Amino acid sequence: MADxxxxxxxxxxxxxxxALATRASWTGVDWARAECEECGDEIPAARREAAPxxxxxxxxxxxxxxxxxHVR
Known part of the structure; x- marks a missing residue:
């Protein structure tokens, strides 16, 4: 039984x-056009630079x- x-x-x-699979799928993608996987909006450049x-x-x-x- 798992604890x-x-x-x-x-x-x-x-x-x-x-996360690694998602990152690997972005290989060759233009980061300037990276979109949020939740809402589809563009991820701001400052965020992409700070947290690529x-x-x-x-x-x-x-x-x-x-x-x-809230889950905890």
């Missing part, structure tokens, strides 16, 4: 795999983080 640590590790691995791995705009990322806090 909480095992489930947390599995979730972290899945999240990392998803970001897949969401600041507003959508804030919503994600709020949801995570």
């Amino acid at each position: 909480n640590a095992d489930r947390a590790t599995e979730l972290m691995e899945q999240t990392l795999e998803h 791995w970001a897949t969401t705009c600041i507003e959508c990322q804030s919503i994600r983080e709020q949801r995570r806090r």
Whole structure:
């Protein structure tokens, strides 16, 4: 039977795999046109420069983080 640590590790691995797959699919993509995977709006250039791995705009990322806090 899996304990909480095992489930947390599995979730972290899945999240990392998803992030890497998403990043790999952007190979050769013009970063100036990168869009938020949540709302489809363009991710601001300043955010892409500060966090080139970001897949969401600041507003959508804030919503994600709020949801995570409520799940705990």
